[in-house]
Amino acid sequence: MKEPGKSSGMQFHRRAFLQGSGAVAAATAISGGAAEAATKAARVVRSKTKITLHVNGADHEVEVEPRETLLEVLRYQLDLTAAKPVSSDGSSGASTVLVDGKPMTASTLLALACRGKKIETCEAVSSHHPDKVCEAFVKHDSLQCGFCTPGFVVAVRAFLKRHPNATREQIRQGLNGNLCRCGTYADMIEAVTDLVKGGGNG
Ligand code: FES
Incomplete structure (x- = not known):
């Protein structure tokens, strides 16, 4: 058998x-x-590459793998932790930084692709004393846990540069790339409206 x-x-x-x-x-x-x-x-x-990133007015030499995002390099190599790792697809806007003056989410950018670009994080904003956007946020109590705030502050500054006379509706639309889980949108709109009225663009 x-x-x-x-x-x-x-x-x-x-x-x-x-x-x-x-x-x-x-x-x-x-x-x-x-x-x-x-x-x-x-x-x-697998290999790492040495590159120079221009962040907040200074050149920084970092070693990155091709898969590493700008957000990872900012947080874990340069110790710049204002931009937050909330959504890898950038949908929360919590990792918003300025790249050549444009608001972009650091979680969706490869660090290698940022060579030769001018990167600004919320840390650079907070070095302006006093900063009008931050002051307006405080005045209008526009945050609760504050986790989304650095992303919003960077986004607001970029928005006001392009739309210094924005209407309330434009402000609402202009900031719709950022999310706040605590739901402080109404207070943030008040803060930005105040800045427009005061002629302050941060
Ligand atoms: S203040 Fe908590 S997520 Fe916006």
Whole structure:
């Protein structure tokens, strides 16, 4: 009687066959130049590169992997923690920084792609004493836990530069890229409206 899983005339194990054929298929797929290219690519993905980032008016030399985001480098290499890791897709706006003057979410930018760009974080904003946006936020009690606040402050400053005479509706629309889980939107709109009325753009 035949043993299950064995063919007559040779020792045939189904599992061994599947493993063997898988290995052959993989070897065929990456044979020759393709295998070499795959090895090189793996090496590139793993390696770190030394780059210089221009952040808050100074050059910083950092070592980054290709997959690292600007947010990770700011927080874990440069110790600039105002931009927050809330959403890797940038939907919360909590990691908003200025890149060449434009508000962008650091969580969606690769650090390598930021070489040669001028990056400003909320730490640079808070070095202006007194800062009008921060003052307006305090005056209108526009924060609770404050986790979203640095992102909002950077976004408000950029918004007011482009729209110094914004209406209430424009302010509402202009800041819709940032989310506040504590729901202090009404107070933030008041703060920004105050800044527009006062002619202050932070
Ligand atoms: S103040 Fe808490 S998330 Fe905005």
